[in-house]
Amino acid sequence: MPRFHCPLPLAAGAQIALPPTAARHVQVLRLQPGDALTLFNGEGGEWSATVARMGRSDVEVTVGTHAAVEREAARAVHLAVGMPANERMDWLVEKATELGAASIQPIAAARSVLKLSGERAARRQQHWQAIAVAACEQCGRNRVPPVAAPLALSDWLRQGGQPEGTRLLLSLRQGSRPLREAAGDAGPVWVLHGPEGGLTEQEEGAAVARGFAPASLGARVLRAETASVAALAVLGLA
Incomplete structure (x- = not known):
């Protein structure tokens, strides 16, 4: 229907x-x-x-x-994503919504190809929110995840507006714990990852200083949009 x-x-x-x-x-x-x-x-x-x-x-x-039908994931997983360029961000928003993301925060980092501000940023936010709505119509979700206005990573970290919960930084750095293990068994989770090329060492350090623990999806280097859906598959569908 x-x-x-x-x-x-x-x-x-x-x-x-x-x-x-x-x-x-x-x-x-x-x-x-x-x-x-x-x-x-x-x-x-x-x-x-x-x-x-x-x-x-x-x-x-x-x-x-x-x-009173709800089709939300058992665990709220919030994404802070380094915006990939071209249509890849559209794809990311669509698939993240289907997989149950609780919210999506687009991030601009030092290595970002896509950089948005002002009216252009507002238009893209509206566009991505419409994609989330369409994905909910298709997949059966009755709650639409908010897609926030794009922010520079430094501004987002400085604002500290993330909900309470476990904060994880997808990273290939040595010593990063597997994502599922780092997330624990309960409570909301924020997953932060970089754009094409990843976050710089300084950006990762700033995130860690704000309470984000390095976590890994494995030894392979994933595209920015792939990392989001992989994290949701690990955490949101568990």
Whole structure:
């Protein structure tokens, strides 16, 4: 059954106009009055609904019953990712959402190819958030992970706004513990990793000074986007 993100107050029996993006998708799918669909607004669970009216550019639906369905990972894994360039960041956001990332913080580091600021950064954040929404519609998640505004690594570390929990730095440095072992068995986890070329020695040192413990995914050197999904597979699907 088609699923659509509808960030509006939902209640059984209400007749509402879908937001423009969802309405456009309903029209592309050629749904008709009486056809069933599923809505979620990010506040938990999902709602059955039926198409009530199809306009030229708008769609109205009648909201049905609420189902308290949650498909979140058992453990909250937050990502702070050195932004890979080109379409790789889009791919990273999509796959990280599917694998259950609790939030995504794009990071600019010394070796970053992609550098964003001002209006361009705001546009990319909106673009990535839309990718996360679409991934939730596809994979069945009812809570959309927030994709934060891009920040320089030094600014992000200085702000210290990370939630409480285990802080891990993906690193190839000698003595790094295996990721699963370093993460322990419970509680939220922040996983930080660099962009193409990794973090510099100074950046890794700054992260360690902020409480990030070096952890390893093994001896192979993974691409920036691969490291994120590998970490989520190790921690989020366990």
